[in-house]
Amino acid sequence: MSVTTRAAVLRQGHGPFTIEELQVGPPRPDEVLVRMVAAGVCHTDLRPRELPAEEYAGPQVYGHEGAGVVEAVGADVASVAVGDHVVLSFTWCGTCPSCAAVRPSYCYNLRDYNMSGARMDGTTAFTDSDGQPVGSHFFGQSSFSEWSVVAANSVVKVDSGLDLTKLGPLGCGIQTGAGAVMNSLSVPKGASLVVTGAGALGLSAIMAADLVGATTIVAVDRHQSRLDLAAKYGASHTILSSGDPAALTEEILDVTAGGADFAFETTGHPGVVRAAYEGLTFVGTLGMAGVGNVDVSFGFRSMVSGRTIRGVLEGDSVPTEFIPHLAALNAQGAFPYDELITTFPLDQINEAEAASTAGDVIKPVLVF
Ligand SMILES: NC(=O)c1ccc[n+]([C@@H]2O[C@H](COP(=O)([O-])OP(=O)(O)OC[C@H]3O[C@@H](n4cnc5c(N)ncnc54)[C@H](O)[C@@H]3O)[C@@H](O)[C@H]2O)c1
Ligand SMILES: [Zn+2]
Numbered sequence: 042m043s044v045t046t047r048a049a050v051l052r053q054g055h056g057p058f059t060i061e062e063l064q065v066g067p068p069r070p071d072e073v074l075v076r077m078v079a080a081g082v083c084h085t086d087l088r089p090r091e092l093p094a095e096e097y098a099g100p101q102v103y104g105h106e107g108a109g110v111v112e113a114v115g116a117d118v119a120s121v122a123v124g125d126h127v128v129l130s131f132t133w134c135g136t137c138p139s140c141a142a143v144r145p146s147y148c149y150n151l152r153d154y155n156m157s158g159a160r161m162d163g164t165t166a167f168t169d170s171d172g173q174p175v176g177s178h179f180f181g182q183s184s185f186s187e188w189s190v191v192a193a194n195s196v197v198k199v200d201s202g203l204d205l206t207k208l209g210p211l212g213c214g215i216q217t218g219a220g221a222v223m224n225s226l227s228v229p230k231g232a233s234l235v236v237t238g239a240g241a242l243g244l245s246a247i248m249a250a251d252l253v254g255a256t257t258i259v260a261v262d263r264h265q266s267r268l269d270l271a272a273k274y275g276a277s278h279t280i281l282s283s284g285d286p287a288a289l290t291e292e293i294l295d296v297t298a299g300g301a302d303f304a305f306e307t308t309g310h311p312g313v314v315r316a317a318y319e320g321l322t323f324v325g326t327l328g329m330a331g332v333g334n335v336d337v338s339f340g341f342r343s344m345v346s347g348r349t350i351r352g353v354l355e356g357d358s359v360p361t362e363f364i365p366h367l368a369a370l371n372a373q374g375a376f377p378y379d380e381l382i383t384t385f386p387l388d389q390i391n392e393a394e395a396a397s398t399a400g401d402v403i404k405p406v407l408v409f
């Protein structure tokens with residue numbers, strides 16, 4: 042049996058999201074039907090707009106920070122039951138070497154499973170009023186929809202006493218920022234950390250760095266308002282970036298007294314990446330999460346050192362463990378990421394995007 046839903050559909054890469062009535066098919070044996078309560082908007086939902094318009098392969102329902110209630114489960118699903126409150130995260134194949142090693146965010150098939158806009162057999166869960174397929178299963182979930190059919194391993198059960206309108210962003214942006222510090226880089230007490238970009242990822246990384254006891258926490262951004270938030274949430278130093286990478290390196294070396302132990306990069310800007318790298322000690326580590334559109338280059342002299350550069354996907358999270366952990370920290374008042382949220386009704390998704398792009402809102406959350 043199919044369900045009628047209202048969803049935000051992106052038909053053209055450079056066009057607006059349009060609110061449409063779609064049909065959602067029933068869940069397959071390894072899927073879950075979720076009634077969405079809220080869905081965060083992450084920068085990755087907006088990246089299709091940066092593609093040349095002719096390369097866009099829509100129509101597609103985006104959304105990968107959903108939170109809601111389970112309404113039906115497929116025959117093989119044992120992890121959740123009807124009525125459970127859930128947060129939705131990324132999906133993975135379950136059979137590759139990374140999945141076997143319980144490192145699902147480095148699944149060899151992560152791109153196909155999360156970004157192809159369909160199930161692995163090419164079918165989609167949504168059809169439009171003309172009976173045409175509309176892309177689903179974005180990050181296993183396509184949560185910019187009142188109802189969605191979701192990959193079972195995207196679904197994380199959470200305490201039903203918690204406020205679902207706050208929980209969706211844990212599914213991507215917040216777990217990536219916090220996980221970069223707590224898991225990927227394992228920043229220890231007393232360490233120094235530079236965070237480039239004080240948006241959703243960067244500010245959650247700063248909160249986590251404060252929580253683990255990093256003593257020098259340097260925030261870099263081009264907006265003073267974001268640096269003010271960084272200072273509120275634990276940054277000991279802030280740098281307003283002028284756009285000159287050499288000057289930024291000098292400022293980082295200055296405030297860290299010769300170099301940082303760690304850096305976490307979220308701007309996707311090549312000059313900032315290079316400055317973050319050159320601002321490390323000779324044995325420091327740079328974690329890269331920001332996704333840019335042009336390549337980065339490094340000088341040979343700076344590369345031949347003891348430094349490490351590593352990529353960070355989803356903060357090395359095992360969502361069923363890390364998301365409830367972060368939700369519990371938040372409930373104790375120790376990790377106030379929910380203060381970064383501004384809510385919008387689903388039909389104001391274009392306004393939510395504009396507010397995020399303008400820098401006025403850190404983490405837009407659509408409420409259904
Ligand atoms: N690796 C992952 O697993 C993962 C997960 C989620 C998001 N992302 C990516 O991470 C990036 C950050 O996501 P977000 O949600 O935090 O975005 P955001 O827009 O909330 O934050 C980015 C911040 O970087 C700042 N910035 C941009 N260019 C800058 C520059 N040249 N100098 C100084 N500051 C600059 C912006 O002012 C903003 O505060 C995006 O590229 C997103 O696609 C990656
Ligand atoms: Zn995301």
Ligand SMILES: [Zn+2]
Binds near residue numbers: 133134136137147150
């Ligand atoms: Zn895998």
